[in-house]
Amino acid sequence: MASDDRRKDEPLEDGRADSGVDSYRSALRSEEPREPSADFSGPRDKFTAVEERLDSAYGSSSLTAESLSEIVGGCTLEEPARGSELSDREENLLTTITEDGDTILHLAIIHEDRFIAHQLMQLFPQDVLNIQNNLYQSPLHLATYLNLVDVVKGLVEKGASLELQDQEGNTALHVACQHGQTECAGEMTREASPSKLAPVLETQNWRGLACLHLAALHRQHHIMKLLVNKGADxxxxxxxxxxxxxxxxxxxxxxxxxxxxxxxxxxxxxxxxxxxxxxxxxxxxxxxxxxxxxxxxxxxxxxxxxxxxxxxxxxxxxxxxxxxxxxxxxxxxxxxxxxxxx
Structure with missing residues (x-):
């Protein structure tokens, strides 16, 4: 047991952590001070802010919150006109993916950098907003898990898919139901038409659970009311x-x-x-x-x-x-x- 504990505290090798929110949490283990560990039966505690988060980064170099700003800086932050060509820098932003499957938008959200996330949402086309990393997490999954309500709202307004499922079969709405992210659930369902929302409400994860089941399991009464009002069976x-x-x-x-x-x-x-x-x-x-x-x-x-x-x-x-x-x-x-x- 002692050797296991030592391994948990050893620094990450090769200057990288695993993909997604799980890697972000692992990178925080040695940071002080830190919040108590999250209780996944209810709303998730906010992660402690840190200046640097190691990740499988572009060109095998460490990516920091500051370097995110440098990467985004100088790019055109307006949606390109139909038929117009992207600059080399913009094309690199769109096509570069880490070995863990994260786009720069995933990484901005993991860093909880709302400003850069919103800039990237303006720049990226809809298809890029729906790229899933190696854990099958879309940017919407990560923003919901981290309770970044404004980012969730922006992604939904830009047409991010509500139907994508992560490695556990959960849609972003499943994530909101499980972790009590009521405002995120509200943003995802507010403007959705019944025909668009119905498949999401019917979707079951790999444990056979629909959104209403997860909300009931975790006693999320406000979300249960929201789902029922939106036509959940x-x-x-x-x-x-x-x-x-x-x-x-x-x-x-x-x-x-x-x-x-x-x-x-x-x-x-x-x-x-x-x-x-x-x-x-x-x-x-x-x-x-x-x-x-x-x-x-x-x-x-x-x-x-x-x-x-x-x-x-x-x-x-x-x-x-x-x-x-x-x-x-x-x-x-x-x-x-x-x-x-x-």
Whole structure:
């Protein structure tokens, strides 16, 4: 273990770090002072500003924040007229990519240099804005992860694609949902037409999770409201076990999410691939409060999963939960006993 710790603290060799945000974070490990490590279950803490970030740079030389300004300086910062030729310097900017797949726009965003990022957005055509590095991160992915709201807005206005997926299958909107970047999510969805946004909302990452699933998993209630208002399917099933956002909220004992989803019309009896409804999950976790909410919303207490169990079978003697279930499963001549008048 000690040798592992020593290796973490050793300086990066060859004057370079890996591509993308992960490399930026690794380069910061030896910097002082530094922020506490980010908690990815919620909004990400701001990275500590540093004067230099080593990267696989142009011509195998180290790239610093200052050299970014030098590279961009002197270039025409207006969109070239159709048919006009680019200068050699501008062509180099457009075509130079590091060995990690980063364009200079990726690097400006990694350095959180908003001014240069906006200059490059004016200069670059749309195709360059959508170049993905070796981690399949587009500039929009990185700007969202770093919560650079103005850069996200600029990229979206310039036509950056919302559908590109990184190495984990996440779109930039997935990243916003996972890390609680509410303003970034707002910029990505504000002007998007329903036809343009629908494929993004339906996209599942390699774990089978759509944006609404990630927002529910990370208790991002504001983003959940935003997605629902933008037409996200409340009943979309994640790809591994068929859970809807309501299943996930019940599993997490997240009363606020359960109330939100039910109020917007989520299917209270949606079944997983194994037949379990949200009520099965709530009762199985002995959560009387959420079970009560589901029953109030009309949950069918007699639905059976593939193990032939009703939610009542999972109550395990919990009196608070048993009180929610009337003994209406006893029938005479097809009629419930509780409705028979003696």
């Amino acid at each position: 409340l009943n979309v099933q994640e790809g591994t076990s068929g859970k809807t956002a309501l299943h996930l909220a019940a599993e997490l004992h997240d009363v606020a999410s359960v109330k939100l989803l039910l109020s917007r019309g989520a299917n209270v009896d949606a079944a997983m691939f194994n037949g379990c409804t949200p009520l099965h999950l709530a009762v199985g976790r002995q959560d009387a409060a959420i079970a009560h909410l589901l029953c109030q919303s009309g949950a069918d207490t007699m639905l059976r999963n593939m193990e032939d169990e009703t939610a009542l079978d999972l109550a395990d003697g919990n009196d608070d939960i048993l009180a929610l279930f009337p003994f209406d499963d006893i029938q005479i001549s097809g009629r419930s006993v509780v409705s028979v008048k003696f």
